[in-house]
Every structure is written in C-alpha cells, then in structure tokens.
Amino acid sequence: MSQEIAVVGSPEFTTGFRLAGVRRFENVPDAEKDETLDDAVTDVLDDDGVGIVVMHDDDLEYLSRNVRQNVETSVEPVVVTIGSGTGGGGLREQIKRAIGIDLMEEDNE
C-alpha cells in the first residue's frame, strides 16, 4: 500500500515541503501551537494513509506529554523531526534505557 508524507508545523515550515509536492499538511500558526498542535499531530498520526510525519524539533515543546510520547515512540507512521540536528527526540532516552549507555552523546563528542 502506498502512503504519503505529511508535514505539521507553522506555515513557513510547511511551505517548502508543499513546494516539493507534499499535499498532506497541517498549518499551525506559532500563536496557536499551544492549543491546536496536539490535535493536528494526533489527526496525522491516526491517518492510515500517512507513512512519514515531518515536524520541527522545536514544535515538540508545544505538545502535551501523551502526544509527545506517541510522537517519540510511533513507528507507523514514523515521525522525523528536523531542525536542531540531534534528531530523534526520545530516541536518545530510549537508547540509554535499552543499551544502558548514552551512545549518541559518545558519538557527538
């Protein structure tokens, strides 16, 4: 089954992706992120037609605890965050928990 790529974020963030052909997007202006970002992300995560969700790293801060946890652990669709370069949000924590060592810190140094 073919799936789509979705983008969630401010209009400035999503425009570039729309230019590359992404048609599933949720525009959430910066001023409304506290109230509406949770719903927008949940909508996209619940959509079976979406395979990859793209978000900005900084937007994770606006999410409620539950939605943030879903974003960090979701595999179908997988959420790719871009912006700060470290990526993976909770991935680092997950690695620390599963392996017992902070491998990402070691690699960054």
Place this chain on the structure above:
Amino acid sequence: MAKDVKPTRKNLMAIDDRIDLSERGHGTLEKKRDGLIMEFMDILDKAQDVRGELSDDYEEAQKKINMARAMEGDVAVRGAAAALEEHPEITTEAKNIMGVVVPQIESSRVSKSLDQRGYGVLGTSARIDEAAEAYEDLLESIILAAEVETAMKKMLREIETTKRRVNALEFKLLPELYENKEYIEQKLEEQEREEIFRLKKIKEKKEQEEKQEEQATDEETESDEAVEQATAGGVPGGD
C-alpha cells in the same frame, strides 16, 4: 517462594527440568540480545550519517526558500507550492533482522523535472525552482532517516524486551528455582535422617522387647524346674 512447594522427589525432578529449560532459554536470549545490540550498532552508525546529511539538506533548503521568499515574495512562493500536481508517495517492504521486522521504504515521484512540478515556468523564477529542488533532496533524506529511525526504534524495543526477559530469568526465576531445589533437597535429607533415626529406635525397642521376652522365658523355665525338683523330692518321703 520456597515454602510453597511440597518437598517431594517428583517436585524435585520437575524443578530440575525447569532449571535446565530456563538456563538454556537464558543462554539463547543472551545471545539474541548481544546479536541485536551488534546489529543496532551498525544501524546507529548509519543513522548518524543520515542525520548529518539531513541537517545539511535542511539548512540548504531553508537558505534556498528564504532567498526565494526575499526575491519573489511569500505570496508567489505559496502560490507555486499550492500548484503542485505530482505528489511523492512511499511504499514499505518488510525486512527481517534477527526476528525484528524493519521497513524498507521505497519512494516515488520525489524528484521531479521542471515540467512535472505543475506551476508555470513563465510565472515563476529560478529561485523557486532551486528551493523546490532543495526540498525534494530534503524529502529523500527524510525518507532515508525515517527508514533508519524506524528500524532503530523497533530494534530498541526488541532489545529492551529481550533484556527484561534475560534479567527476569537471571535475577528472579532461576534464583527462585535454585532456592526451591535447595529447600526440597534439605527437606528430603531431613526426612531421610528422621527415617534412619526412627528405624534405629524401632530396632532398639524390638531388641529390648526380645531381651525382655527371653529373660521372662528364662525365669519361667527356672521356676518350672524348681517346682519340678520340689515335687520330685517330696514323693519318697511320703511313705
């Protein structure tokens, strides 16, 4: 707990079997955990490279779109973005790494030629084309990152589960089984000692009884003989 088991030979044999099975399972799971961690290390290296590329592509794309916005205006860029007709799609295939099913993502229609983009070539400038191209490259990197990160998340989950199972066997189940085994063995030894002691006591008692019986019989015989002698001595003097 050790107190819950009945100290019987049958239970001891059952516990021995369970210890054997648990130890074998523990060994296998440890090997699986180590194998998964090694596979994960390979994927982690790949993920670091992909992340680096992704950051570079994102920076490049940001620069290009900012330039397009500055030169053409935000409205023109949004207008071009809204006109896109071809949409990128992804298809997922499953790949198995040590029992963990990880996806292999195939993408189509991500990179497009100028005429496939759908916005008019005359109405827009090269800046928008460059921005669109940069974002197409960024999408390719994102798809690669999604593939690698999904694999990482799935493998981490499996590693965590396996680790938990190994620890449960090593620190909970096996010590409990060993404790139960020791308890049953001690109880059985105690029962054996009690049995020997009891047999000894019975033997002693029996011997004592036999001795008493013998003594009683001896005494009886002696008294009988005395009576007989007395009766034999009294007859001649009767005339």
